[in-house]
Amino acid sequence: MSILVGTETKLCVSGITGREGTFHSLRNREYGTQVVAGVTPGKGGQDVEGIPVFNTFHDAVDRTGANTAMIFVPPRFAADSILEAEDAGIELIIAITEGIPAHDELRVYNIIKKNGRARLVGPNCPGILSPGKANVGIIPASFFSAGNVGVVSRSGTLTYQIGNVLARSGFGNSTIVGIGGDPVPGTDFIDAIGLFQDDPETELIVICGEIGGDAEERAADFIEASVTKPTIAYIAGFTAPPGKTMGHAGAIVSGSRGTAAAKAQALESKGVRVGRTPTEVAEAAAALLGS
Amino acid sequence: MDLLEYQGKQLFARHGVPVPAGQAARTVEDAVSAAEAIGYPCVVKAQVQIGGRGKLGGIKVCADRAQAEANARAILGMDIRGLTVHEVWVEAASQIDAEYYASVVFDRSAKAPLVMLSTKGGMDIEQVADEDPDAIAHLHVDPLLGFQEFHGRRLAFEAKVDADVVRPVGAMLARLYEVFESEEATLVEVNPLIVTPEREVRALDAKVTLDGNALFRHADNAELRDLSGEDPQERMAKERGLTYVKLDGNIGVLGNGAGLVMSTLDVVAQAGGAPANFLDAGGGSRADAITSAVEVILSDPKVKAVLFNIFGGITRCDEVAKGLIEAFAQIKPTVPFVVRLDGTNDAEGRKLLADAALPNVFTESTMDGAAAKVVELVGGSA
Numbered sequence: 275m276s277i278l279v280g281t282e283t284k285l286c287v288s289g290i291t292g293r294e295g296t297f298h299s300l301r302n303r304e305y306g307t308q309v310v311a312g313v314t315p316g317k318g319g320q321d322v323e324g325i326p327v328f329n330t331f332h333d334a335v336d337r338t339g340a341n342t343a344m345i346f347v348p349p350r351f352a353a354d355s356i357l358e359a360e361d362a363g364i365e366l367i368i369a370i371t372e373g374i375p376a377h378d379e380l381r382v383y384n385i386i387k388k389n390g391r392a393r394l395v396g397p398n399c400p401g402i403l404s405p406g407k408a409n410v411g412i413i414p415a416s417f418f419s420a421g422n423v424g425v426v427s428r429s430g431t432l433t434y435q436i437g438n439v440l441a442r443s444g445f446g447n448s449t450i451v452g453i454g455g456d457p458v459p460g461t462d463f464i465d466a467i468g469l470f471q472d473d474p475e476t477e478l479i480v481i482c483g484e485i486g487g488d489a490e491e492r493a494a495d496f497i498e499a500s501v502t503k504p505t506i507a508y509i510a511g512f513t514a515p516p517g518k519t520m521g522h523a524g525a526i527v528s529g530s531r532g533t534a535a536a537k538a539q540a541l542e543s544k545g546v547r548v549g550r551t552p553t554e555v556a557e558a559a560a561a562l563l564g565s
Numbered sequence: 566m567d568l569l570e571y572q573g574k575q576l577f578a579r580h581g582v583p584v585p586a587g588q589a590a591r592t593v594e595d596a597v598s599a600a601e602a603i604g605y606p607c608v609v610k611a612q613v614q615i616g617g618r619g620k621l622g623g624i625k626v627c628a629d630r631a632q633a634e635a636n637a638r639a640i641l642g643m644d645i646r647g648l649t650v651h652e653v654w655v656e657a658a659s660q661i662d663a664e665y666y667a668s669v670v671f672d673r674s675a676k677a678p679l680v681m682l683s684t685k686g687g688m689d690i691e692q693v694a695d696e697d698p699d700a701i702a703h704l705h706v707d708p709l710l711g712f713q714e715f716h717g718r719r720l721a722f723e724a725k726v727d728a729d730v731v732r733p734v735g736a737m738l739a740r741l742y743e744v745f746e747s748e749e750a751t752l753v754e755v756n757p758l759i760v761t762p763e764r765e766v767r768a769l770d771a772k773v774t775l776d777g778n779a780l781f782r783h784a785d786n787a788e789l790r791d792l793s794g795e796d797p798q799e800r801m802a803k804e805r806g807l808t809y810v811k812l813d814g815n816i817g818v819l820g821n822g823a824g825l826v827m828s829t830l831d832v833v834a835q836a837g838g839a840p841a842n843f844l845d846a847g848g849g850s851r852a853d854a855i856t857s858a859v860e861v862i863l864s865d866p867k868v869k870a871v872l873f874n875i876f877g878g879i880t881r882c883d884e885v886a887k888g889l890i891e892a893f894a895q896i897k898p899t900v901p902f903v904v905r906l907d908g909t910n911d912a913e914g915r916k917l918l919a920d921a922a923l924p925n926v927f928t929e930s931t932m933d934g935a936a937a938k939v940v941e942l943v944g945g946s947a
Binding site: 349350373374375376377378380381383384385387388412413414416417427428429430431432433434435438455457458482484485486487488489492508510511512513514515518519520521522523524525529530534550551552553 | 671673674676677678691707708709746749751776778779781782808810812820821822823824825826827828830831832833834835840843845876877878879907908909931932933
């Protein structure tokens with residue numbers, strides 16, 4: 275098994291006719307993901323290398339049975355596209371788009387939560403990969419093989435870095451979930467960790483956090499209360515100065531809140547091993563699983 | 566994007582939040598004529614984004630024209646914690662009966678706006694929160710519902726504001742929430758919110774942070790960006806569309822992906838080095854993007870060596886290497902570079918660099934090795 279995406283995923287891509295949208299949709303299909311549809315208003319009836327394009331998510335869902343959406347449209351259109359996918363009955367919406375206004379994210383998050391019928395992952399995330407089954411997003415799949423390590427991360431390249439060291443040590447992944455670097459992620463560490471806890475294939479959970487907010491601290495409490503599987507963490511941004519946004523909109527130390535040191539301390543106090551470098555995380559994972 | 570006090574007050578005024586009358590001035594003459602127009606007593610306030618300006622001499626009361634001139638002369642051009650004052654705000658002095666605190670913040674954990682009100686205004690609110698948390702009334706607002714009048718009443722009663730100002734304080738909170746929502750702010754803070762002897766409420770200060778990602782919907786606000794207070798490298802990077810943060814050390818750092826760059830800074834620090842900057846080149850495999858980024862890093866005279874940390878995903882390391890070789894031909898850097906290429910086509914990339922035999926460029930295959938090398942090049946631990 276794996277979580278969130280797999281062989282049952284039927285993907286519809288919003289923004290499939292854009293340059294990036296086309297490139298990654300085709301890469302996802304090449305990997306084996308069922309990419310069943312695309313949505314670009316005004317381009318209904320066209321196709322992208324055989325993937326039918328529809329004007330609306332509702333048409334795409336009616337005609338193809340799509341159950342997962344990937345959002346690739348520019349920031350100013352992204353909130354609307356997410357809400358359209360949700361309204362059309364899509365169950366899992368993965369938003370890759372970076373730079374969505376914070377108030378749009380707040381509104382979208384609260385609408386989706388209130389309606390309670392869809393899960394949003396992202397925005398500003400690299401997507402989700404279940405090696406050997408499906409890849410939805412921009413994660414370079416060639417580094418990862420199927421296995422028993424579940425990874426959840428706020429950062430794309432850092433995930434590749436850690437995943438690659440793990441792969442070199444001979445370990446594979448059940449699923450890699452990029453939850454994204456924005457202040458209001460649709461899916462939080464706790465959500466993904468809970469899914470990994472319930473996934474029989476996942477034997478070790480790696481969480482990759484960074485400065486800003488308190489998602490790691492809340493994850494620490496959740497792990498203590500509800501997680502029996504071994505969990506290892508990495509936190510980026512020990513050297514980040516307060517008040518500066520470090521690339522990701524959500525990566526900012528506000529006053530004395532959201533520091534890497536506080537997060538590492540919160541996790542360690544709940545018995546979660548925190549690696550000081552990405553290499554150390556992979557080594558700790560290897561040691562736990564017995565290479 | 567953080568606004569200056571007077572920019573925040575001008576936004577407030579547009580939304581009906583009562584603020585003292587005032588004018589901005591960039592010269593002593595303009596400040597004096599503003600004071601003459603406003604009348605005395607008035608206050609000259611340095612416009613810099615530093616808390617506690619008053620204690621540092623950045624806020625002065627003037628009883629007459631001579632004092633207005635002397636104070637404006639003293640404040641304009643003064644240095645407040647490294648920031649030069651280019652602008653002052655001259656406003657009518659206010660009589661104060663009571664000082665409150667009010668704010669609307671974007672609460673990431675609750676995923677909802679948080680409105681706070683306290684009768685302990687005029688002091689550091691984090692300190693109040695630590696020492697007397699009950700003195701601050703809190704309320705999360707469902708963003709789909711918006712701020713209702715009852716929210717204002719609840720907060721005002723809970724904070725125990727004087728009974729006669731419950732209504733005007735509630736009304737001010739509603740307007741501050743309107744600023745937060747309609748201007749797409751992530752922070753709206755008033756400290757102090759004052760009650761005058763006439764029992765009127767006013768925002769005596771304004772701290773507003775706007776969401777930079779939403780400025781496409783707010784053309785007027787986009788023009789408020791304050792470049793004067795920014796570091797020269799940060800300004801240069803912004804003009805080039807790069808994500809750059811200036812730090813204190815001497816090792817320039819460049820990488821792809823925000824998380825990886827943050828991690829690189831940490832690994833350099835652990836190896837005993839001091840990073841000079843954060844720079845995320847993004848997908849940046851093209852020579853012009855790399856050239857542009859390297860120019861920004863090297864414009865900081867403190868930089869003695871540069872660490873280039875690339876983990877190729879979709880970005881191919883051979884393309885990055887080609888970009889680097891071209892960039893080197895254009896810039897001809899004089900400080901040593903350590904280049905770590907890992908991931909997609911890393912062997913090809915490292916070979917290209919080796920064949921090009923760039924002077925003073927060292928290639929490494931691991932992040933830890935690259936960090937150790939660059940620290941060695943700047944002469945060991947900081």
